[in-house]
Amino acid sequence: MPKLLRIQFTLSELESDECQVYLGARVAHGWEEKPLDDDSIFYTIHLEDHPLGMEIVEEIKTRWPDAGCVGEEIEDENWGLAWKDYFEPVTCGQFEILPPWLLEKKTEGKNHIIIEPKMAFGTGSHPTTALCLELISKLADEGKLNANMEFFDLGTGSAILAIALAKLGLKGVGVDIDPQSIVCAQENIDNNDVDGIILSVGSADSIDPKLKYELVVANILSGPLIELCPDVTARLKENSILILSGILVEQSEKVAAEYIKAGLPAPEIFTMGEWAGLLWRDVSAEDE
Incomplete structure (x- = not known):
């Protein structure tokens, strides 16, 4: 089964505007935001393009070193196409x-x-x-x-x-x-x-x-x-x-x-x- 790259990280609400502009420039098909109890936001991105995805991981780590950004391969459960429905x-x-x-x-x-x-x-x-x-x-x-x-x-x-x-x-x-x-x-x-x-x-x-x-x-x-x-x-x-x-x-x-x-x-x-x-x-x- 094909694999996707999942990227996850956490930022404060104060950093969310800058992050949304950045993600809008790099992940045109969208991403998931989950508000946390400490007023921070947990971001999840699924990408089919692994080399470019790893570039994003490194860019996020450079821009927001405290975001705890990680990228990992997961099994593709049609996430790569589901966003098209919306x-x-x-x-x-x-x-x-x-x-x-x-x-x-x-x-x-x-x-x-x-x-x-x-x-x-x-x-x-x-x-x-x-x-x-x-x-x-x-x-x-x-x-x-x-x-x-x-x-x-x-x-x-x-x-x-x-x-x-x-x-x-x-x-x-x-x-x-x-x-x-x-x-x-x-x-x-x-x-x-x-x-x-x-x-x-x-x-x-x-x-x-x-x-x-x-x-x-x-x-x-x-x-x-x-x-x-x-x-x-x-x-x-x-x-x-x-x-x-x-x-x-x-x-x-x-x-x-x-x-x-x-x-x-x-x-x-x-x-x-x-x-x-x-x-x-x-x-x-x-x-x-």
Whole structure:
């Protein structure tokens, strides 16, 4: 019988938000959370991919050394497929995100994005991804996006945002520091039959520094967004658009302040539950 890798660890509630963002980026099909009496949370993950699973174990041990993270092989009792029974299409603005096995459920009149839920961030179910898709839809509805524009997608993950933009006719570049994300991203791009997307392993500084874009989107964590501020703003053309997400509401002002300090105006801040998205509609040359 095939074996699964089971990963288990415990974190405090104070660490849960950061953990959920991390797991959303690495375990797109989901995980189990069990509250404990001491206000901590016990996490369980089941994975079919053992090498990548062990990478996650090591990453969790590095990020949260006191979490007691362990990974062990167990007999596969169809856990690897059972989660599919609970996966539903996700609607974000004018986009509908579906896995390949639910194409018959697609809604007419929507831009359909086919995503194979794997270990790469972006199935549309997490508020940070949904916020980005909602803002992209809003900009499209306002006529702010057109097929002559080029985008830069920092931390592309599953390439869901790049695919959404390609569905609107834009072309651009998606980068991610995780090579496996680029593999998943290319598979999703192929499944959606879109072109004009170039993928690269790396961060904001991984391509020609002279390249600038009409739209930059970055759905990563607030810490990296602050750290990468100079690299992100350096990618902006005159009258460009910037979307930042992956930010907790209480962190949004701090992230915004860093970009204001870099010369940008104050952004519009949109929220979804505990999460925030920052939008700059027109970054002028003097703001760069």
